[in-house]
Amino acid sequence: MQLQSMYQDIILDHYRNPHGRGLRDPFEAEVHHVNPTCGDEVTMRVHLDGDTIADVSYEGQGCSISQASVSAMYDLVIGKSVTEALGTGEHFMTLMQSKGDAAVAEGLEDELEDAIAFAGVSKYPARVKCALMSWMALKDASARALSTSSEAN
């Protein structure tokens, strides 16, 4: 049974007890992303303090991978600058493209914290999109939030 390699306990914990879930005020941008092949959805708000991510709040529905991914992402990005957070997103993307290569995962372990548990997902191309959806939403929302706050300034 290979399932355990994908569904690490960390993933199932995030799925059952998501961190930071719920939509909160204030926020500078809200986005809605879907994974059209399977109907996973996330609505995400980003609140910036300067260029620091002060809050990411979200609601969503979908499979364990998509929902656990947004929860693990929440832990990783709060308090980081947008640039740092998106850099972490790039590393998560690298992990998702690693096709199960353990060496790639090992190199990213410190930076990705709980999100390294998604390494097993990279062996299943159909599920990679589920894991990436929240990061795509963050990229979109933070770009909009930055342009909103620069307009306000």
Add this chain to the structure above:
Amino acid sequence: MTQTVSRPAGAHQVPLPLDVEAIRADFPILTRTVRDGKRLVYLDSGATSQKPRSVLDAERWFYENVNAAPHRGAHQLAEEATAAYEAARATIGAFLGAPENEIVFTRNSTESINLVAYALSNAATAKEPEFRRYAVGQGDEIVVTEMEHHANLLPWQQLCERTGATLRWLGLTDDGRLDLSDLDTVVNERTKLVAVTQQSNILGTINPLGGIIARAHEVGALVLVDGAQSVPHQKVDVTELGADFLVFSGHKMLGPTGVGVLWGRYDVLDALPPFLTGGSMIEVVRMEGSTFAAPPQRFEAGVPMSAQVIGLAAAADYLTALGMDRVQQHEEVLTGYALEQLQAIPGVTVIGPPDTVARGGAISFTVDGVHPHDVGQVLDDLGIAVRVGHHCAWPVVRRYGVPATTRATFYVHTGYDDVDALVEGVREAQRFFGVVPAVTEGGTN
């Protein structure tokens, strides 16, 4: 002729109408294993079917012996390729009880539907008066149902956007059937075409088309039947059906990908302008303008997918040899068994008719506490291929208030062992995700 490996004690089981072991031997892909040596339990024929050796051999025969462009050239290969291509058209015609000049080869059901939708808007601007008969424009209405696959919805939405016509639809009942209570108002004298599926790809429902077609014809509307999920699984005779168009895909009926069919009543086809234009669909071409060939050639621009058409005829022959009535009975027995077994699992809800009355072998279900994607992943790990998601019928899953479903679909090589594997796999998914509900008295939900 029972193929059972294991079954729960006391389960209702009758001999299957088809010899599953003999049929499986005809499908090379069923000998491979998946996910570390597990037997492939293929329950995704509704997405695309596997191919028997005779279909693969027919394509290879074409390329190795007669490959040439049909209806072009005067050399021997061109003659033989043309003969083979037209013989395949006759085979498909016979399969549907239709004359061969009513059979148009397309790429798939999707293209067949788009062909009709574009012909209807092209009709509005056709310079030839004889092509304007079925023109769709402002004030006209197109009727679909909430049950349609996106392929039988989006082409009509787009037709309405191009022409200013209005899209209307028949809704669904809570038990997965068409709500025909407002049929006479939704289909009215403004209706130009009714597009309806014969069998839902997600609910499995087989629709009562007779009344819909009669009402449509009463008001002078055309009827297009989406047979993508019915033609592969039951005998469909176009004369008995009484519609104006029937579309289906080859790859869902044991045939190759890249070939589909549009059947149309000849007098209707003859009154439609072309969709795709180019080589071989013409009568006379001048720089100033051109005239078009008669159907079916009018709708077959470009060198056709010859080998695939030959393969599709081989698939029709294979199904005819099994007997479409027996194919349908086979799936009905399996569907009844699967419905009974799945619905006996606490936490499992079937989305669609709960029994085999007017129902085909597509079973969608949800499992409390486990997302369909995750159900599918556990099943995949056990070697079981199912479809998960919204099945290109997003309005349907929305109607029933679920984000997605897991869907199992059956075909000629499906046996009790496959259904048993599915049922056990669903239980495994519940165990894996820790959502095994307490067993209630009697063991059913």
